[in-house]
Amino acid sequence: MASENFVQANITHFNGHYDHWSMLMENFLRSKELAKLDSLRLKDLKAKNYIFQAIDRSILETILCKDTSKQIWDSMKKKYQGTAKAKRVKLQALCGEFETLCMQGGE
Template sequence: MLMENLLRSKEYCLLIETGVTVAPPNATAEQLRVANESKLRDLKVKNYLFQSIDRTILETILVRDTAKDIWDAMK
């Protein structure tokens, strides 16, 4: 509950609900910008999640690629 509140307050919940935006092939400059911004936000959320997890549990989720994957594993 506390982590969910933090993520909502930082406006990161949509990212963990929908996942990272990926630029399509032949993407426009705007699509690339949005995808890069999404990747950066994903890294920030992953950092929050990693900091909140006990080290013994952390090893089981380090194989997850995105914040959404980590969040789903933590549920």
């Protein structure tokens, strides 16, 4: 992609959280082909670099043990998509209870 050559890279500034910063910087440098890697590993590092830029540090800390972009994606999908589905199901159940709720005499 020719447009990739013109995009200014976002370099993560160190803010005191070394583990977070070092993981981002290592992946960033490798994804910019500053280390010799095979093409599949390089593509994965580039994908991880984009994912890392798109998520907050507090969320990133929960996926530190994931090695590939697929593992990161699947972990986030399981954690956050599952949560949304659970909330939707709970909301539907509560709406159903509310609709069938009747006042008893003396209430």
